[in-house]
Amino acid sequence: MKLIAGVDIGNSTTEVCIGGIKEDGRIRYLSSCKRATTGTKGTLANVSGIKDALEEAMGILNKSVNELSLIRINEATPVIGDTAMETITETIITESSMIGHNPSTPAGAGQAVGTILYMEHLNQGKAEIPYIIAAGSETTYEEIARQINQYSNRLNIAGLILQADEAVLVWNRLKNKIPVVDEVKRIYQIPEFKVAAIEVALVGQSIRMLSNPYGIATLLKLNGEETKAVTPIAKSLIGKRSAVVIKTPHGNVKENILPAGEIYIESDQIYSVNIDSGAERIMEVLENAGTIKDISGQADSNIGNMLNNIKTGMGKVIEETDRNIKITDILAVDTLAPVPISGSLAGETCMEKAVGIAAMVKTEQLPMRKIAEELKRQLHIYVKVAGVEAIMATLGAITTPGTTLPLAILDLGGGSTDAAIIDRDGKVKATHQAGAGELVSMLIQTELGLTSRHTAEQIKRYPLAKVESLYHMRLENGGMHFFEEPVEPKYFGNVVLLHPDEMIKIEEDIPLEKIALIRKEAKRKVFVKNAVRALLKIAPDHNLRSISNIVLVGGSAEDFEIPEMLMEEFANYKIVCGRGNIRGTEGPRNAVATGLVLSYAGGSHGNE
Incomplete structure (x- = not known):
């Protein structure tokens, strides 16, 4: 029995299917696996990941890679x-003209306007001037509270800005309760003797004055031009619980605008x-x-x-x-x-x-040819670039139980969305389009302001919950889940991702509802719109109603909500749509790799 391997190099994963070709030409599917793609799809860096995947798939059979007779890889295009x-x-601030801030643990409530005065200069304060006191982290919270209480008898202290994360500790010790904003790390860059406005909202509410350019203008007595200049600051503070904005009359606010620009599309x-x-x-x-x-x-x-x-x-x-x-x-x-x-x-x-x-x-070069040549050089096995991804995915999708021709497939990958239709005569029409899972991750990361792409990937993959006590959490669909044993205290009060093996704590302080909304909208913008765009290109008469069945394959077809979104969309056209189950065992994965093996045998297949 001749052993051949189908290898699908994707943007995110490399998948392998090992098939045995019998003397009568029938296929016996023997093993499969997936590994992370090494390097950019379509480059020589892929070779390392392909070799690892082949070794794993052949290892399942207790065989070595050199026992393969043929390796067939997909023709694919990188998507970036x-x-x-x-x-x-870009608002460039010189001499600290306007400064917005949003610590997560302020204290007190209300607004205050006053002149900035460093804690160490309290003895220079004048009774007739309202002050906002700035205190560095070198002074303990007990000492800060003691001095504020002492000088409040002769000075008008309207508010307090701290460098350390100690607003509540100081506020609890104050005789006269004032708004306190903390966590201003570069506190000594705040210009002393300039006018500042601070605002702290009540628990569960957000600031109103400093998130409104006219509110800032009211508190700091700005003119029309200055009000226009502080608009980015006001926008940055929308939805925040606390803020400080500082005005320096001699400061410079200027704007640098890089034009968004035009896209030029060259065809005829x-x-x-x-x-x-x-x-x-x-x-x-x-x-x-x-x-x-x-x-x-x-x-x-x-x-x-x-x-x-x-x-x-x-x-x-x-x-x-x-x-x-x-x-x-x-x-x-x-x-x-x-x-x-x-x-x-x-x-x-x-x-x-x-x-x-x-x-x-x-x-202009054919990158997959280079990969094939390098694999052949390293493994001493014949390697063939066998076919277009979408066509191979269609052949693999046909192995899903319950499918019949004509059939459409959507291959939802990391970098691209491929679509193909195979008619009753076996003719295939395909399209290969930019945009899939990686774009969704990028949108999630961008809109949530995440520092890590890995966190965005996890948010894309898993449902959310909020741990509201040590014994229960609220799911994103509104349901409640109770624990038999108390959860670890680190999860308490935090939004978590429900990974099958463990809860993953989201370190950023973002409401569950906002994360869920942005995640769903990103998937709709990319997958639903791109799926419709792809199918309209290849549908008979460019009419979606001419399609009767769609099989979803690829890594993103495993997503917990994308297939349901697509099923809802295509239900409007009376199309049967669902996740594929390649060879009845693989789920929506391994369609291209399976198609590469199947196409070698001319389409005859069996799973013995």
Whole structure:
């Protein structure tokens, strides 16, 4: 029995199917496995991950890799995602003109306006001036409270700013209760003797004055031009519980605007669309452009820099010049992104409209041929680049029990969404489009302001809950779950992800409802819209109602909510849609790898 391997190199995972070809040409599926893809899809760095996956799959059979007669790999295109901002306004603060802040543990409630005075200069204060006192972490909270209580008898102390995380400890010891904001790490960059406004909201509420540009203007007595300049600060403080804004009359506030720029789409002619038009308009122009040769961006603009970086980055990886690298498809998605306010004292950001982009990159060289040659050199086994991903996925999907021709498939991967239709005569029509799981992760990370892409990946994969006591948690669907034993105290009061093996604590202080909403919207923007876009391209007469059955395959088809979203969408067209179960054993995974094995035998298959 001849042993062959089908290898599917994806953006995130590399999957292998080992098949035995009998003398009569029938297939016996023997083993399968998946490993993380090493390097960028379609580059020589993939070879290491392929070898690991082959060793694991053959190890299941207690055989070595050199017993394989043939390795068949998919023809695939790298897909790279990045974010293009729409209307980036960077507020550069010199001499600390305006500073926003949002500590998580303030104390007291209300607003206060006064002149900044360092704690060590309390003895220089004047009775007729209201003061906001700034205290460094070198002074203990007991000493801070003692001095504030002592000087309150002769000074008008309206509020307090602390460097340490000790607002509650100080506030509890004050005779006259005032709003206290803490965690201003660079406290001595606050200019002394300048006017400041601080605000602390009641528990469960958010500030109102300092999150409103006219509120800031009221407290700090700003003119029209100054009010316009503080708008980014006000926006950055929306929904926060506490804030401090400081005005220096001689400070400089200026704006640097990098234009969002235009996208140029080259087909039979050059089409252009500005990023400011939004994702819907970008995709409309893209669909009307026909067969795309290349996509580029306006020079010295945000989108131009982003697309150039994608081409340059891919050129370095595959050692090819930029002019030989073409972007043949993009998926644009509207989103919001936190833009840093330069010069602030606590890393403040404000949310600005942005466009998320996934780009499909093609090169004049055939990267999979290089991979095949390197595998052959290292393993001394014949390696063949066997077919287009979508077509191979369709062949694999047919092994799902209950399927019949004609059949459509959606291969939901990490970098791309592939669609194909196979008719009753076995003819396949396919399309390969940018945008899938990695773009979803990028949108989640961007909109939630997460520092780690890994955290965004976990949020994408697992449902949420809020641990409300040591014995119960509230699920994101509103249900309650009770524990037989008390949970670890570290989870108490925190949002967690429900991994099958353990709860994963989300370190960022973000409400459960916000995380769930952004996660679901990111998946709808990417997967639902891209699935419809892909199927419209290949459906008979470009009519979705001409499709009767859709099988979902690929890593993202394992997601706990994406298949349900797609089932709801396609139910409107009376389409039967569901997760595939490749060979009746693999679930939606391994479709391409299985198709590569199946296509070798001309389509006859059996699972003995």
